[in-house]
Amino acid sequence: DQQVKQNSPSLSVQEGRISILNCDYTNSMFDYFLWYKKYPAEGPTFLISISSIKDKNEDGRFTVFLNKSAKHLSLHIVPSQPGDSAVYFCAASGNNQGGKLIFGQGTELSVKP
Amino acid sequence: DGGITQSPKYLFRKEGQNVTLSCEQNLNHDAMYWYRQDPGQGLRLIYYSQIVNDFQKGDIAEGYSVSREKKESFPLTVTSAQKNPTAFYLCASSIKFYTEAFFGQGTRLTVV
Numbered sequence: 223d224q225q226v227k228q229n230s231p232s233l234s235v236q237e238g239r240i241s242i243l244n245c246d247y248t249n250s251m252f253d254y255f256l257w258y259k260k261y262p263a264e265g266p267t268f269l270i271s272i273s274s275i276k277d278k279n280e281d282g283r284f285t286v287f288l289n290k291s292a293k294h295l296s297l298h299i300v301p302s303q304p305g306d307s308a309v310y311f312c313a314a315s316g317n318n319q320g321g322k323l324i325f326g327q328g329t330e331l332s333v334k335p
Numbered sequence: 336d337g338g339i340t341q342s343p344k345y346l347f348r349k350e351g352q353n354v355t356l357s358c359e360q361n362l363n364h365d366a367m368y369w370y371r372q373d374p375g376q377g378l379r380l381i382y383y384s385q386i387v388n389d390f391q392k393g394d395i396a397e398g399y400s401v402s403r404e405k406k407e408s409f410p411l412t413v414t415s416a417q418k419n420p421t422a423f424y425l426c427a428s429s430i431k432f433y434t435e436a437f438f439g440q441g442t443r444l445t446v447v
Binding site: 231256264265267311323326327 | 341370376440
């Protein structure tokens with residue numbers, strides 16, 4: 223049972239344009255969401271998070287939007303840069319999960335120069 | 336400088352052998368985790384520990400064992416009972432449970 227889903231395995235975007243990565247979840251008890259970026263053969267690095275009391279959180283070029291009624295979150299990267307090319311994972315957690323992070327399958331972003 | 340160190344980066348094991356993956360952190364984090372990544376799949380939780388001398392099974396604990404005798408260390412043993420041990424293993428830690436986790440560089444285990 224996949225509680226966190228990233229339905230797009232890959233996304234290709236032109237440099238300078240917006241990248242939008244999507245994530246859906248099924249467990250309404252999740253109340254903390256995170257995005258991680260991962261390069262091949264390396265560990266994921268934390269990008270940005272959002273609590274369920276907010277619907278938007280911004281950090282530089284990265285903005286995460288949370289739509290609780292739709293159980294959907296998205297990561298916007300503006301403007302996209304070639305160095306952003308990586309696999310992006312969304313993760314969710316909640317009190318009923320004991321605090322552990324549940325990850326999606328990942329979306330591979332490719333930013334073309 | 337502070338961080339999480341996993342060793343070795345690459346590990347080869349013969350079928351039927353146990354192998355232990357090392358994870359050390361000097362971030363003074365209470366919580367530590369082991370995840371496994373397979374191609375096309377997300378990170379799946381193997382074991383986690385909230386404090387020293389305590390740990391819980393994650394979603395795919397069968398064939399694995401851990402210990403948490405020191406705050407800084409959370410080694411993972413892949414036993415011969417693990418049916419498909421070839422994978423990329425990631426260790427992580429967080430200040431406390433329910434906060435963002437920081438990951439090590441991973442260990443690629445290959446069974447030959």
